[in-house]
Every structure is written in structure tokens, then in C-alpha cells.
Amino acid sequence: MSEGLRVAVVGATGLVGTEMLKILEERKFPIRELVPVASRADGRTVRFAGSDHEVVAISEEAFQGIDLALFSAGGGPSKTWSPVAAAAGALVIDNSSAFRRDPDVPLCVPEVNLEAARNPKKGIIANPNCSTIQMVVVLKPLHDAARIRRVVVATYQAISGAGASAVAAFREQARAFGNERPVPKGAIGDVLAGDLLMHWSRDVATGYQEEELKMVHETQKILGDDSIRVSPTAVRVPVAMSHSEAITIEFERPLTPGLAREILSQAAGIEIVDDFTRGRYPKPSDATGTDPVYVGRIREDVGNPGGIQLWCVADNIRKGAALNAIQIAEGLMPLKG
Ligand SMILES: NC(=O)c1ccc[n+]([C@@H]2O[C@H](COP(=O)([O-])OP(=O)(O)OC[C@H]3O[C@@H](n4cnc5c(N)ncnc54)[C@H](OP(=O)(O)O)[C@@H]3O)[C@@H](O)[C@H]2O)c1
Missing domain, CATH: 3.40.50.720 (NAD(P)-binding Rossmann-like Domain)
Incomplete structure (x- = not known):
């Protein structure tokens, strides 16, 4: 050195x-x-x-x-x-x-x-923010191709997003839960094993969590476009590592799933795992310890033809x-x- x-x-x-x-x-x-x-x-x-x-x-x-x-x-x-x-x-x-x-x-x-x-x-x-990072890696090439008007996103965020003490408390809870023992609240003051939580950082004035509002402001700042509307819901799930996101995207110009897949397969930092008929799609356990943002379930939005729905997963401690x-x-x- x-x-x-x-x-x-x-x-x-x-x-x-x-x-x-x-x-x-x-x-x-x-x-x-x-x-x-x-x-x-x-x-x-x-x-x-x-x-x-x-x-x-x-x-x-x-x-x-x-x-x-x-x-x-x-x-x-x-x-x-x-x-x-x-x-x-x-x-x-x-x-x-x-x-x-x-x-x-x-x-x-x-x-x-x-x-x-x-x-x-x-x-x-x-x-x-970790949830924003993996989302904008996916949004950017699609925005360049068809201009994004609106994004609706639900996150499935790993416990590790809350730090080392939360992971230790979760592991202890998961052991107790598995053994049907009373589950201790531990360092996080909540029971995460076997539950979904969404109240760790409330913004009382808006009814949103801070985590959700970060995804709005940060996406607009990074993509340099305040006209992109983002409607987020962030959920902490009982998974230790890697965040997952269900993303619905509405474009100015219609985009087919085939073209979206082709664009994303050539984009930096993305790996496509999308063979739904064989049960292949990105999973947090596969993403953990690796670098790419994994994208799968790329499909036309059944509720908005011309729009796209997809699933993306990344290691929140690494890429996030x-x-x-x-x-x-x-x-x-x-x-x-
Ligand atoms: N986990 C994620 O997914 C994630 C993603 C994106 C961003 N972040 C951000 O990264 C930061 C750390 O997250 P983490 O998950 O690594 O938390 P963590 O496991 O709780 O670690 C916190 C670290 O910060 C140090 N620290 C605490 N107070 C300090 C102080 N006053 N001066 C200097 N060092 C101090 C701690 O040192 P001691 O050992 O001495 O206490 C420890 O090394 C947070 O800002 C978090 O928002 C986390």
C-alpha cells in the first residue's frame, strides 16, 4: 500500500x-x-x-x-x-x-x-437511500427510451436496512418464532419475525413514512426530472438481507415488455432473471452478497396497456x-x- x-x-x-x-x-x-x-x-x-x-x-x-x-x-x-x-x-x-x-x-x-x-x-x-438506488438503476434506461410519467412502487425491505443491531434482534426473534417460544422484542422494540412493519419513520403531516418520501424526492433529483410522479409504499419484511421492489411504470410513449427487456439487458449494473414459466425470478437470497440489480417479471401492465410492471431485487448493503x-x-x- x-x-x-x-x-x-x-x-x-x-x-x-x-x-x-x-x-x-x-x-x-x-x-x-x-x-x-x-x-x-x-x-x-x-x-x-x-x-x-x-x-x-x-x-x-x-x-x-x-x-x-x-x-x-x-x-x-x-x-x-x-x-x-x-x-x-x-x-x-x-x-x-x-x-x-x-x-x-x-x-x-x-x-x-x-x-x-x-x-x-x-x-x-x-x-x-438504498431503495432509491436499485429503483433508479432500472428506471433510467427506460426513462431515456420512453419518458416516465409515473412510478408506483411497493418495497419489501430487508431488516439489514435498519443496521447491525436490528439484524441481531431479528435473528434472535426468528429462532424463537421457529421454536414456538415467546418472541422477544429485542433492540428494535418490535417483533419482525412473522410480521410486516411500516411505521419506523412516520411523517405525520403527510401520512407517509420518511423512507417513502425519500424515494419521491431522490428519484426526481437523480433523474433530474421533477415531473416524474412517484407513489411509494415501503414495507419492512422478515428477510435479513436484500431489498425487493414491485414497480409499475407509466410512460409518455408506450413501451412493450420485449423492448423493455432488451433495453434493461443492455443497461449497466442490471442482470435479467426472467423466466417466469420455469419459476425463475429475482429473489433476495440469490441477490445477497452480489453486486447487480436483478430484474424479472417484466410484463405489460394489465391495468395500463403501454406501461410496464416488473420486480427488482438488490443487496441493500452492497449496491444499496x-x-x-x-x-x-x-x-x-x-x-x-
Ligand atoms: N443498512 C442499510 O441498508 C443502509 C443503506 C443505505 C444507507 N445506510 C446508512 O448507513 C449508515 C450506517 O448504517 P449501518 O446499517 O451500517 O448501521 P450500524 O450497523 O448501526 O453501524 C453504525 C456505525 O456508525 C458508527 N457510529 C455511530 N455513531 C457514531 C458517531 N457519533 N461517530 C462516529 N461513528 C458513529 C458505529 O460505531 P460504534 O461501533 O462505535 O457504535 C458503527 O460503526 C446510516 O446512516 C444508514 O442510514 C444504511
Whole structure:
């Protein structure tokens, strides 16, 4: 590691941070020095490139000399520390929702709008919400072909979207549920095993969940088109990893399922799994640990001829968070010299 960048991974002990370390190593990201950052330094280490690296507490000093800071530590820490890291000269890529709606902060999915992320005004680039990322990878090529007017989406979101403690609580609940024991509420304060939930982040004024409104605003910002209407419903399902989405799309010009399939099969970041007669369609268990956005069940919308319905699945920790952030960094690296 004598050449390359000095990279800080903020939230290095969390679900997304851990996956980031894995992906940085897998993709041989050019790192000269890794600085794993968390809420405190208490002797913890993370494994990277064959050696243990001591976790440092978040502080101004932690960002001195850092070229790239990958933040996944939640909105509060990002709001406070991303500007500090950027002022110290780092390019910040932030996984939280803290800056996503800031007009001076690009919101980027490399397959869709990498160009928007070049020379960010504040030195900060926002990584979109996990559900939005996989959806816009699919929408963009279809929008280019037939102009999208409206999207109706229902998400089937994995527990891992709520972090490491939620996954641990869910696994404990699933064991109790399977053994017909009383199910403990655990760290999440709710029973997820055997149920569907949709009240983790209520926006009381609109009746929507914040997660749903993120899909509206972020889709419009990333596709650069405020006229696209998005009608979302987000549901947390008892699946540990990978988000699934049922998407209905209405176009300005009619699109056939055959053409939609052809367009999507040539699009970057997408893999088609669509042989419904043989029972082949994307499943969260197949997507987990992999990079593509999987698309299947591509069909004409029976309620709106000329429109399309489809099913898409992606690993929310990889493409929905860690991988997307690293792909942004890879796309912009030539600019960092
Ligand atoms: N999970 C997903 O699907 C997903 C997708 C997209 C975006 N995100 C976003 O990514 C972020 C992290 O999610 P996660 O699932 O990885 O959560 P997580 O498993 O709970 O991990 C949180 C990480 O943040 C660190 N942290 C907490 N408070 C901190 C502070 N004040 N200063 C520095 N570090 C702090 C924790 O360090 P300690 O170990 O010291 O507590 C831990 O490393 C969130 O903003 C989330 O919205 C998550």
C-alpha cells in the first residue's frame, strides 16, 4: 500500500462500514492508508488487506491528510463531521440522509448520473437511500427510451436496512418464532419475525413514512426530472438481507415488455432473471452478497396497456449502500489525480 489514497471509513464497525472494507479489498481500491473511524476508540480493530487496523474515535485529527472519507455512521455524525472532513481536504461520500436534499450536494448513482458528482461544491457527495438506488438503476434506461410519467412502487425491505443491531434482534426473534417460544422484542422494540412493519419513520403531516418520501424526492433529483410522479409504499419484511421492489411504470410513449427487456439487458449494473414459466425470478437470497440489480417479471401492465410492471431485487448493503459509494469514488478518482 505504498501508493494510493488515504481513506477514512467512518462507521467502520457497522453493517455498511464492514461491507465497505470488504468491497474496497475485493475491488483492489488503491489505498495507501486505511483509517477506520467509529464513535469511540476502545481497542477494537477491523481486518483489512490481511492486517488488523485499530479503530479510531471520530475527531478533527482523524481527518487530517485524508483524501477520501466514506461516511456510514448515521445522519447526526454525518451532519457534524462531513463538513469537517471536507474542510480538511477529503472528498466525502456520505451514506446518510443528511445532505441528500441539499441542492449544493450531488446525489449520485454512477450508472445514472456520475457526471453530476464531479467537483462537488461542498466537497460532499450524497449516496442515495438504498431503495432509491436499485429503483433508479432500472428506471433510467427506460426513462431515456420512453419518458416516465409515473412510478408506483411497493418495497419489501430487508431488516439489514435498519443496521447491525436490528439484524441481531431479528435473528434472535426468528429462532424463537421457529421454536414456538415467546418472541422477544429485542433492540428494535418490535417483533419482525412473522410480521410486516411500516411505521419506523412516520411523517405525520403527510401520512407517509420518511423512507417513502425519500424515494419521491431522490428519484426526481437523480433523474433530474421533477415531473416524474412517484407513489411509494415501503414495507419492512422478515428477510435479513436484500431489498425487493414491485414497480409499475407509466410512460409518455408506450413501451412493450420485449423492448423493455432488451433495453434493461443492455443497461449497466442490471442482470435479467426472467423466466417466469420455469419459476425463475429475482429473489433476495440469490441477490445477497452480489453486486447487480436483478430484474424479472417484466410484463405489460394489465391495468395500463403501454406501461410496464416488473420486480427488482438488490443487496441493500452492497449496491444499496457500500458498493454504490465506492463506485462513485472509483468514477471520480481520475479527478483526484
Ligand atoms: N443498512 C442499510 O441498508 C443502509 C443503506 C443505505 C444507507 N445506510 C446508512 O448507513 C449508515 C450506517 O448504517 P449501518 O446499517 O451500517 O448501521 P450500524 O450497523 O448501526 O453501524 C453504525 C456505525 O456508525 C458508527 N457510529 C455511530 N455513531 C457514531 C458517531 N457519533 N461517530 C462516529 N461513528 C458513529 C458505529 O460505531 P460504534 O461501533 O462505535 O457504535 C458503527 O460503526 C446510516 O446512516 C444508514 O442510514 C444504511
